[in-house]
Amino acid sequence: MKTMEVRLNVNGEAKQWTVAPGDLLLDVLRREGYFGVKRGCEAGECGACTVLLGGKPINSCLMFAAQAEGAEVLTIEGVAHGDALDRLQEAFLDHGAVQCGFCTPAMILNAKALLDRKPHPSEEEVREALAGTFCRCTGYQKPVEAVLAAARGLAR
Amino acid sequence: MNLPRAIVGQNVRKVEGVKLVTGGPAFTDDIQLPGLLYGKILPSPYAHARIKRIDTRKAKALPGVHAVLTYKDVPRVPHTTAGQAWPEPSPYDTYLLDNKVRFVGDRVAAVAAESRAIAEKALRLIEVEYDVLPAVLGIEEAMAPGAAVIHDEPDSKGIYDASRNIAGYILRGIGDVDEGFRESDRIFEREYRTQRQQHCAIEPHITISWLDGDGRLVIRTSSQVPFHSRRQVAMILQIPVSRIHVIKPRMGGGFGGKQEMLLEDICGALALAARRPVKIEYTREEEFYMARTRHPQILRMKMGVKRDGTILASQLTVVATTGAYGSHSTTVQGNTGSKVLPLYRAEHMRFECHVVYTNTPVAGAFRGYGCPQGFFAQETLVDEIANELGVDPLEFHRQNVIRLGDIDRLSAQLGEGKEGLPRHIRSCSLPECIDRAAAAIGFAGKLKAPPSAGHLKRGVGMACTMQGSGIAGVDWASAFLKMNEDGSFFLQVGAADVGGGADTVLSQIAAETLGVSLDKIVITSGDTDTTPFDVGAYASSTTIISGGAVKKAAEKVREQVLRMAAKMLDAPVENLACGDNRVSAVGGPKKSATMTEIALHSMYKEKTQIMDGASHFNTDSPPPFCATFAEVEVDTETGKVRVLHMATAVDPGVAINPAQAEGQVEGAVAQGIGYALTEELVLDDAGRPMNPNFLDYKILGSKDMPKLTTILVETDEPLGPYGAKSISEVPINGPAPAIANAIFHAIGVRFRKLPIRPEDVLSALREKGNGADD
Numbered sequence: 020m021k022t023m024e025v026r027l028n029v030n031g032e033a034k035q036w037t038v039a040p041g042d043l044l045l046d047v048l049r050r051e052g053y054f055g056v057k058r059g060c061e062a063g064e065c066g067a068c069t070v071l072l073g074g075k076p077i078n079s080c081l082m083f084a085a086q087a088e089g090a091e092v093l094t095i096e097g098v099a100h101g102d103a104l105d106r107l108q109e110a111f112l113d114h115g116a117v118q119c120g121f122c123t124p125a126m127i128l129n130a131k132a133l134l135d136r137k138p139h140p141s142e143e144e145v146r147e148a149l150a151g152t153f154c155r156c157t158g159y160q161k162p163v164e165a166v167l168a169a170a171r172g173l174a175r
Numbered sequence: 176m177n178l179p180r181a182i183v184g185q186n187v188r189k190v191e192g193v194k195l196v197t198g199g200p201a202f203t204d205d206i207q208l209p210g211l212l213y214g215k216i217l218p219s220p221y222a223h224a225r226i227k228r229i230d231t232r233k234a235k236a237l238p239g240v241h242a243v244l245t246y247k248d249v250p251r252v253p254h255t256t257a258g259q260a261w262p263e264p265s266p267y268d269t270y271l272l273d274n275k276v277r278f279v280g281d282r283v284a285a286v287a288a289e290s291r292a293i294a295e296k297a298l299r300l301i302e303v304e305y306d307v308l309p310a311v312l313g314i315e316e317a318m319a320p321g322a323a324v325i326h327d328e329p330d331s332k333g334i335y336d337a338s339r340n341i342a343g344y345i346l347r348g349i350g351d352v353d354e355g356f357r358e359s360d361r362i363f364e365r366e367y368r369t370q371r372q373q374h375c376a377i378e379p380h381i382t383i384s385w386l387d388g389d390g391r392l393v394i395r396t397s398s399q400v401p402f403h404s405r406r407q408v409a410m411i412l413q414i415p416v417s418r419i420h421v422i423k424p425r426m427g428g429g430f431g432g433k434q435e436m437l438l439e440d441i442c443g444a445l446a447l448a449a450r451r452p453v454k455i456e457y458t459r460e461e462e463f464y465m466a467r468t469r470h471p472q473i474l475r476m477k478m479g480v481k482r483d484g485t486i487l488a489s490q491l492t493v494v495a496t497t498g499a500y501g502s503h504s505t506t507v508q509g510n511t512g513s514k515v516l517p518l519y520r521a522e523h524m525r526f527e528c529h530v531v532y533t534n535t536p537v538a539g540a541f542r543g544y545g546c547p548q549g550f551f552a553q554e555t556l557v558d559e560i561a562n563e564l565g566v567d568p569l570e571f572h573r574q575n576v577i578r579l580g581d582i583d584r585l586s587a588q589l590g591e592g593k594e595g596l597p598r599h600i601r602s603c604s605l606p607e608c609i610d611r612a613a614a615a616i617g618f619a620g621k622l623k624a625p626p627s628a629g630h631l632k633r634g635v636g637m638a639c640t641m642q643g644s645g646i647a648g649v650d651w652a653s654a655f656l657k658m659n660e661d662g663s664f665f666l667q668v669g670a671a672d673v674g675g676g677a678d679t680v681l682s683q684i685a686a687e688t689l690g691v692s693l694d695k696i697v698i699t700s701g702d703t704d705t706t707p708f709d710v711g712a713y714a715s716s717t718t719i720i721s722g723g724a725v726k727k728a729a730e731k732v733r734e735q736v737l738r739m740a741a742k743m744l745d746a747p748v749e750n751l752a753c754g755d756n757r758v759s760a761v762g763g764p765k766k767s768a769t770m771t772e773i774a775l776h777s778m779y780k781e782k783t784q785i786m787d788g789a790s791h792f793n794t795d796s797p798p799p800f801c802a803t804f805a806e807v808e809v810d811t812e813t814g815k816v817r818v819l820h821m822a823t824a825v826d827p828g829v830a831i832n833p834a835q836a837e838g839q840v841e842g843a844v845a846q847g848i849g850y851a852l853t854e855e856l857v858l859d860d861a862g863r864p865m866n867p868n869f870l871d872y873k874i875l876g877s878k879d880m881p882k883l884t885t886i887l888v889e890t891d892e893p894l895g896p897y898g899a900k901s902i903s904e905v906p907i908n909g910p911a912p913a914i915a916n917a918i919f920h921a922i923g924v925r926f927r928k929l930p931i932r933p934e935d936v937l938s939a940l941r942e943k944g945n946g947a948d949d
Contacts, residue, residue: 054205055198057427059377060459064869067377095198108196112188115834118842119674120195121378121427127196149877153869155375155428156674158841159877160885161834 027087029053030097038084044070047084048094055095055124059153066152069125070094076125076132076151095124098131107131110169111162118156125152130166140170181754183687183897186834190679190698191425201425203381203397204456211383212241212287214445214455215294217301218465219276219283222310222534222862223323226274226303231284233300239289240297242448246272249444252411253331257502257539258400258434260649260710264591266333266342266501268326271411271440276305277325277499278534279862280465287445287453310534311340312862314473314496317531325499325532334501340532342497343505347512347588348525352479355488355523359479363560367476367552368928370855372469374541375874378427379462382438384445385452387420392443395422399433399671400711401701407436408443419443423701429673430846431540432467434713435502463867467539468856470495470507470530474552478521484566486575488523489516491549495530498537504530506591507538507545513589514798515549517598518641519557519575524585534862540713542843543907546642547850551929554638554912559925568622568916569613572639572802579603586647586796596647596794602890602900605639608802608824613637615822615884616804622920630812633819636916637804640908643796644828644892644901645716651792652721653707654728656685658785660778662756662770663695664732669709670721671701675903676835677717681725683831684896688729689736690753691770707788715799715901718831720791722896727789735785739777740768797892799900800826803844803909806881807917811940814933816918818848821910822884828892828900840885840906845875847910852930 026035029048038047045068048056056079059067063081070079071093098105107127110116117123126149133140133148140148145166149159194201231243249272255265272282284301288294309323316322317340326337335341356362382396392414398404401421409416426433438455445453457466472495479488493511497504512526561571577583583598590596613619621635655667666685672678682696689695699706709721733753740758741748744766752761759767768776777783806820821844830836853873857865866872891898915926924939 049204050207052207053198054200054202057202057378058204058456059379060869062459062868062870065377065459095196099197104193104196108193111196112192115186115189115832115838117189117192117195118676118838119376119378119426119428120191120201121376121674123195124198146877146880153375153377153874153876155377155430155846155874156842157838158843158845158875158883159880160841160883161838163877 023085025085025088027089028091030093040085042084043080044082044084044087045079048079053094053096057121057124066125067122069128069152071128071132074132074135076129095128098127106172107166107169110165114161114165114168116157116161116165122152122154126154126162134170138170142167180687182683182693183831184829184833186832187679187683187693189676190682202378202427203383203395203424208385208452210451212289212449212451212453213291213294214285214287214442214453215298216285216441217283217298219279219281221276221305221307222279222312223308223325224276224305225308226283227306228304229284230302234286234297237293237297237300239293240286241451242287242445243284243297244272244444244448245284246274250413254407254411255502256436258403258436258711261406264506264593265503266331268331268334269500271444278536280536281499282441285441285445287449310862312533312535312858314471314494314531314533317496317533318529325534341529342501342532343508343530345505345509345512345526345528349584349588350523352488352490352523352525355521356479359487360482362477362479363556364475364477365556365927367474367555369472369548369551370929371471372541372850372854373463373856373872374430374432376428376430376432379457379459380433380437380466381456382442383452383454384442386446386450391418391420392447393420393422394439394443395424396439397426397433398423399429399673399713401671401703402669402708403711404436404439405703408439411440412443421703423671426671426673429712430542431544431713434540434711435467437466459869460867463856463872464536464864468536469541470497470538472511472548474548476552476556478556478560480560484564484571484574486519486521489519489521490525491516491552493528495528496533496535496538497530498533498535500537502537502539507540509589510545511549513586513595514546514642515553517583517585518577518639520577520581526589535858536856542846542904544714544904546640546908547911550638550640550908551911555915555927558636558916568637569609569619572609573606576605576639591646591649598798599795601797601894602828602892603800604826604888604890605800605802607888608800608826609639611886611888612802612804612822612824615886616806616820618804621806630810632809632811632921633806634917634921635804635806636913636920637802638909638912638916640801640803640905641798642715642901642905643798644719644895645793645796646714647796648794650710650714650716650720651790652709652724653788653790654721654724655707655788656728656732656786658774660774662774663697664689666696666698666725667706668698668700668721668725669706670717671712673712675839676832677712679835680718680831681722684722684725685729687897688726689733691756695756715904718899718901719895720793722899724789724791726896727791728787731787731789732785735787736773739773739781739785743768743773743776793894795894797894797900799902799905801905801909803913805910805913805917807914807921809918809921809936811922814937816852816931816936818881818914820882823906823909824886824888825902825906826888826890827902828895829889829898830887831897831899833887836887836902837885839903841883843906844883844910845880847907849874850929851911851914855930
């Protein structure tokens with residue numbers, strides 16, 4: 020099988036991986052041990068495979084790994100600050116926003132992209148930011164509350 | 176000697192929460208195994224066909240293919256895939272692989288190969304010649320004379336009448352409904368229809384299987400029923416239970432869809448054939464039609480009432496389809512009667528149900544387990560009756576609902592596929608639930624408000640519902656605890672956290688009982704080698720049944736801890752109490768020992784491991800109660816129904832973790848709104864799924880949700896650990912009828928079929944001659 024080299028930065032670390040041209044970014048990230056990137060539909064519909072690419076949320080199931088050449092990728096594994104959880108992670112725990120936890124990484128990454136861009140979002144903006152991630156457990160109530168609470172914390 | 180509750184009733188963080196918010200390995204697929212093969216199932220393209228010829232030679236010859244299985248290669252053992260206690264009350268009508276296929280998506284063959292691409296290519300190389308048979312797709316066709324017989328095989332067992340496609344039949348009642356209807360001033364009778372809803376857990380079904388160093392079959396699987404799966408796989412693959420190790424890692428949602436032995440058998444068979452680890456993970460499309468759905472039903476509901484609004488008699492006649500196989504067939508439908516009709520105190524009740532086979536995707540367990548269908552019929556009819564009689568629906572409900580001290584006698588008639596046990600109502604806050612949820616939505620005022628002008632019409636509606644907490648006399652669980660040198664405890668439970676937070680709740684119960692902080696409890700759950708038995712996560716049983724086992728085990732261990740401390744402190748046991756990670760003397764002179772000191776003393780001085788286990792079951796299933804109120808806005812120009820506000824008040828007994836309990840309600844309401852308005856797996860006239868993806872099958876997203884008000888009206892249930900009952904299922908029952916009733920209030924049209932789509936609303940409005948310019 021034909022392979023190629025892809026160089027990218029994942030969670031602040033430079034990586035060079037050998038991939039096949041048709042490998043999805045989702046599959047390569049999971050293969051490399053980034054288990055926080057989830058497979059839910061492989062069609063860009065559920066959002067469970069969300070990662071931030073240059074700070075923007077994308078569905079890693081809709082992108083070839085090769086297309087990430089030179090990119091900065093952030094997965095949920097890179098969100099905490101060393102041993103200290105990010106405020107969003109703390110808020111998700113404190114507000115009971117995690118049920119099964121399968122969509123949680125995607126929710127947090129989408130929320131992070133929003134807060135990085137807009138530190139004081141309205142509830143509507145939070146709902147818009149989470150709209151790309153399906154959650155079948157929470158009804159979105161507590162995740163939305165968690166993001167708003169984290170934003171209030173950030174503003175302090 | 177209990178101190179006030181320190182941990183039960185607190186919104187503690189999820190015990191495995193940090194792992195989940197940081198993306199740590201938690202789920203079935205979060206593991207890398209050398210030599211892992213990819214398993215794929217060849218689905219039937221036909222709804223009903225016999226396999227005339229199947230040739231796998233080309234597939235087997237493809238480089239990278241390590242196993243190809245058809246019905247010729249595997250034992251033929253009739254079984255059910257329903258994850259239920261032995262002996263399962265579902266018919267044994269399913270085979271690992273068969274020479275006949277009974278729905279589009281049924282298993283034809285399975286392969287294991289070095290990559291997914293090779294596995295998919297191998298499937299295409301399997302040559303199959305089908306003898307296509309007439310298919311039975313509609314519920315009404317199934318029992319008709321001359322209908323194709325779906326289960327004509329001689330070796331299936333437990334089918335009620337295979338020749339008429341009847342998987343199960345139920346006829347039960349109390350009193351004499353005919354007499355009740357004679358005594359009634361008014362009789363109301365209507366027909367309702369419900370659809371095929373899919374669970375849509377965001378983690379699809381996934382199983383990884385391999386042989387360990389001792390040649391035992393390991394099955395790592397996203398399952399609500401690890402122990403039932405072990406027993407069933409042993410039977411199907413004809414290997415001893417002791418040679419199978421089922422591991423349930425974290426589950427990415429289940430909602431009943433994983434109360435099923437769905438991939439474990441075929442994945443295990445492939446691993447045995449290939450002698451390599453094999454993973455089968457459903458794609459989203461496969462998940463929609465090759466997993467399970469809610470049972471579609473046609474319900475005929477009849478109620479007789481006195482002029483003053485007293486319900487005298489209720490009768491529910493149902494025809495449901497279980498799809499091609501009878502998984503959970505009579506039990507789901509039994510619930511449609513036993514958990515729905517007794518909400519009202521009618522003297523006379525009758526429930527009759529035919530569960531029929533059709534050549535459609537298989538139905539199974541789904542949150543609510545037959546109740547959403549039944550309550551949709553009952554609560555819409557009750558609203559209609561109140562309206563016809565000119566009685567306030569709040570008053571009508573208050574007057575008729577079951578109350579504290581009542582005995583539900585229908586449940587004694589209708590158990591888990593057999594006679595059951597009567598339900599005694601020992602805790603009930605339903606009247607307060609009704610009052611508080613009604614107030615939250617402003618029901619009384621909005622009900623009397625004049626209709627809004629223009630094309631946007633608002634309305635309010637309500638529904639009352641109940642469920643169970645475990646299956647009386649059937650569900651049981653066990654737990655084991657042992658103490659470590661640092662004063663911590665390992666808690667081992669067979670229970671399977673579906674995602675709702677059972678591991679946390681069970682840890683809270685253990686910590687509370689032992690008087691230690693939550694971080695001193697380290698829980699392992701759902702591993703058939705290392706944890707004791709549990710029937711699994713279903714029937715809203717985990718908190719009350721598994722929690723009951725944990726409490727019993729913890730009480731036994733606490734007794735050992737106190738006896739050990741009594742020796743150390745030279746104090747009488749009855750003067751000692753656990754709390755704050757230590758044992759302290761109460762009353763007499765101030766003395767105490769930390770749990771660490773007690774553990775070290777026990778282990779290294781007394782040479783004794785403090786440890787114990789316990790089993791638990793109940794002979795009753797205390798119902799949680801729920802009042803659901805909806806406010807909607809109907810656009811008479813587009814037919815779109817927008818839900819503005821859902822207020823849900825629930826009696827869960829004591830909420831061990833209130834935030835988690837609220838989360839259960841919110842998630843159930845979201846699924847309930849989908850059931851009411853958007854969700855339906857649609858089949859074409861050949862039985863093929865038309866919308867097996869998230870674009871065409873609409874589950875609610877964050878922007879689709881209305882305002883939610885969630886109220887817990889706690890009671891103290893004598894049969895539950897620390898007074899707990901259950902909460903995860905009951906709130907899914909109310910949204911569909913509450914929304915349907917609110918739509919009636921808004922536009923004066925009754926909808927008796929789910930989902931209520933914009934096109935249905937528009938055509939109903941047109942029929943009513945009450946169009947957009949009204």
